[in-house]
Amino acid sequence: MTRIERLRAVMREQSVDLVALGAGAHLAWLTGLRPHADERPLLLCITQNYAGFLMPALEVDSARQHTDLPFHSWGDDVGPDAAFAELLSVSGGDGAKSIVLDETMRADFAALVQGALPDAARQFTATTVGALRMSKDADEYAILKRNALSADTAMRAAWAAMKVGMTENDVADVVRASFKEQGATPLFYIVGAGGNGAFPHHQTGETVLKPGDAVVMDIGGAMNGYSSDMTRMAVMGDAPEGYRAVHDIVERAVQAAMEAARPGVRAHVVDDAARAVISDAGYGAYFVHRTGHGMGIEVHETPYITAASQTVLEEGMVFSIEPGIYLPGRFGIRLEDIVILRGDGPEILSELPRDLRVIHG
Template structure:
């Protein structure tokens, strides 16, 4: 086995981070906010490149408001790390020392009666502290006020997602060469994790292996069950490479599949293809869900498709947009998300097929390209 190689993407620049922060300010104004408060998590990484080495009770937050230079408030002992972040040249850094009230320091960065979007991951300790220091301020969750904050990817982000997808594909191409029968789910999952790292992932987020009846649980965690001849096995795996996510699912069969396993797999494959063909700018997220669901419903398995059709992906493996009924967000070029319909027959087996797809100017492009037909393994 030889590791795949991918062109190394250019580093994100100060200008990239500055443009992202400016865009967030503009979008905040459009929805009636006076600014945005970003605490440690994926939004902070995306906006500044800063990932605190440890997320603790000490207040860390980025403040973005119109007419004011972006400012990152950090504990004094973490200032050197913040100054070393890729996007640090584009922000002002203010620190606070242990023994001082960080919320009083923060109050000097915020409009006293402002309306702010705040990260969903903000600790209630910090939100209550801000409210105590500035009782006239109001706060809204970023997931509701700016849900598409990171949804549209630029060319550099797309190249990282494509590399992560290709690496996950390479891991799949190797795992199906190994023996499944007589091995525990945990053993196959460990092989998947090893392969993802060998093909370039710096972080493995999940390696779900659901064999036989366990495949009917969409989020089954690998266990000690011995994989048997005739089992359908759901393989769902991914993580981060170059700071961006991979997430793919294939269902394989140990030995020749039964007619029912083959039939169900054919239905899921047709549903996944129908959803992919529905991708184009202007189409709403719920229409992609409907395209997949209608195929499965017409085949008589509608009640066995028990989750949304997909989720966005970027610096995390799950983020907006979500492909689900009721989500009327129109697709835009550069959005990236999974398409992963499934059928789950309780106590018997399950089938899921998943690719990451990006919206192009006139349709969609898959970032996973392994064979979607039912693969027979030993």
């Protein structure tokens, strides 16, 4: 069954007449197409009997190389309205009573759809395309696994190069270079030394690595349209006072979350398990973010592993487990792995241990 066929099955179950997607992750997942996105309206509309594009004329020839779906093209001299009306008529979408809009599309694109169907009930993609994207197939798993191993290699390269006197940016440069050497596109590289590690989303900068610094290293790259994401810890020589005890608490929180993650469990149960370990150790106020997020075409996508999430976890879902403790002015510790949920629990995609890496020199 193709992904469009799977989407139509969900649309039938939920009595959705029309799904409209803009350029972005939903469209890429559904069709493999990644068209240029600008202010010109570009939409894929799917009904039970038709799937076609509202396509700017500038994009037609290039896009045709990547899809056999029909185009309803328009030029800057006439605008999109007539082409969109034609698309709705041909697809049967002009009679839609229930529509799903891509929540990531431009507001003016959404307004174009809603303006043409003012009486239709509107929802976003959470229970249609978004729900389908959460469970990865074997091909997606293979790509994600390869990406995870690429991040392992980039992390090892950084550790091999690190030394006192380098800046955070110097370390990030090594990460970027390693990803590029492997054919991956570097996406992010948080390097937080010393007190900067207490900022969960620290902006890597010119802070110099000093003896005794604990260093948070959160990195990710992309290959074949999917991403990696991993966080490990390093210390420059001797660890700061109290560091190892806190590292052990975070590791136990990771293990508790791994144990809680099972098909049929609501996502908040995984967050609850990690948070309980940290709270029971007296550091609850210093765990300031969710336990995890889904990952695939986007670095952050559903399911989100939060204290409030009622999402029921299913086999094939891919998400991070990344509890942390952040002590202002001292250090931060986050340990992150991406997992795919199997029938008996999570499989970690990375093969790099979460053990503390001690950097000598």
